[in-house]
Every structure is written in C-alpha cells, then in structure tokens.
Amino acid sequence: MRSESGERSRTAEPTRGRASVTADMPDGLRAITADPAGAVIGLDFDGTLSPIVADPAAARIHPDGPAVLTRLGALVGAVVIVTGRPAAVAVEYGSLSKVPGLVVLGHYGLERWEAGTLSAPPVHPGLSRVRTALVPLVSGVPGAMIEDKERAVAVHTRQTADPQAALDALREPVAKLAAEAGLAVEPGKFVLELRPQGMDKGVALSAFLRERQARSVLFAGDDLGDLAAFAAVRASGLPGVTVFSGSSEIVVEADIVVNGPEGVMWLLTSIADSIEV
C-alpha cells in the first residue's frame, strides 16, 4: 500500500524483559508516567493489538494483550480501545471481557462497550441497500470478500491475487454506492468500508478525553482510520503522544514507531514498568 504521510520521527525497538522508556522519552510520555491517574491510553485493535491476518474473522489479540491491558488499566486513568470493529467483536477477539475498567468504542465510536454493557444507535437505513448491491460487484473480483458488521459493511481484497489492484478497481464503484446510500467510505489496509458519516476515531477520542477530564493522552494505531485519532491527540492541547504500530504496508507519521503489535506490547509494558518504578 502507498505511504500516506511523512517520516517516522522516533523508533522504539522491542526488547525482551523489563524495559524502560525513560531514555529519550517524548514529553507526552513523560507526562503520562509522571501523572498516570490523569492519563488516557487509547488503542486501535487490528494491526495494533492484534496482528494482521488474511481472514478478518481469524484475527486475535497478541497473547500478552489481556494481561498488559489489565496491568496498565490499574495504573492509568483509563484504557480505551477505539476500533472499526463492532465493539463486541473486539471484546471477543481480544479476550477483553474481564479487563477491569476497559472501555471499547466500536464502529469508529458509534458503539460503546463498558462493563459488559453495549450501547449503540439504530442501524443506518442505507446499509441494507449496499449490502445487496455489493454482492454482484464483489463477486466480479475473485478472492474479494464482504465482511458484514451490521452497522457497516467492509469489502476486503487481501485474499485476491493482486490486493492493491483489486482495491483500486473497487474504489470508484464502492464510493458511488456509498454516496447513493448516504454512507461514508473508510479506506484501510486492503479494505473499503461503508459506514455512517459523522463519526470517526478523532471525534470519539476527543469526547472520551473530555469525559475523563484527561491530563495526558497516548493513542496507538496502524492504519488510515487512526489518523483522525492522531490529529485529536495533537488538537487536544494535552501532553500527548502518537504511536504508529509499524508494518511494511503503510507509513504514518507519529511520535513513536514500534514494530507492530509485538512492539506495542513492549511499549505498554515499558510504560507500566516506568510508572511502577
């Protein structure tokens, strides 16, 4: 996939064992470790907590994820997952139902899961129309598949012979269909998602920061849909840090770059270690 924006500004290399982020620590990270009770840690799911896999239904959180999130959740003001997945799916694929205090904002913030309770708005009426119209469109591209998420529909090309060419071929007809149904198109890693307008990860994260009266913020993501959350970190006026969960598929500018979900686990563990010092 193409590069979306500028250069990586910092690199944190995963290491094994107890690690510290105190050396060369960005100011936003320093604020988090100095005043953890005021910190909100925001995390994307796919590509950040969960390694990217060919079949969207086979994605599962990194094996260290539930324990790391449980540990961090006890140390900071709040841990929130902001994902394009339905919140209940992220909870299931993340084995997150027993992580105390965790909030999951699904469908880019349309849904909220907290303490086992899910709240969500009515399903957008345009979705039934695109659900039907997408079938002949996608069946014309061998290997392309539809992921029906109830409040959104995603078209995936990762399993086609040429994922980028398939994505490019579908981009225009999918955009036309979305416009006719009053939906937005959310592009991502070999995926085009048709979803309701008016909400994104930036809107969702900003509202959460206000709700929790955050004094600092970190957001980690890996894809185009996370850029709005990165922008929200920068616009919040809070000491903040953006973390790019890096891969070979896309490059995104961020304060810290780590090596995919493995690197995210290292960073979160390092933050917890630094708080507990």
Ligand SMILES: O=P(O)(O)OC[C@H]1O[C@H](O[C@H]2O[C@H](CO)[C@@H](O)[C@H](O)[C@H]2O)[C@H](O)[C@@H](O)[C@@H]1O
């Ligand atoms: O906001 P996220 O938590 O990152 O969710 C974004 C989309 O992620 C999923 O698709 C991506 O991950 C799949 C599994 O690794 C991969 O096969 C696919 O190519 C990626 O685009 C998910 O399937 C979508 O519904 C999410 O919107």
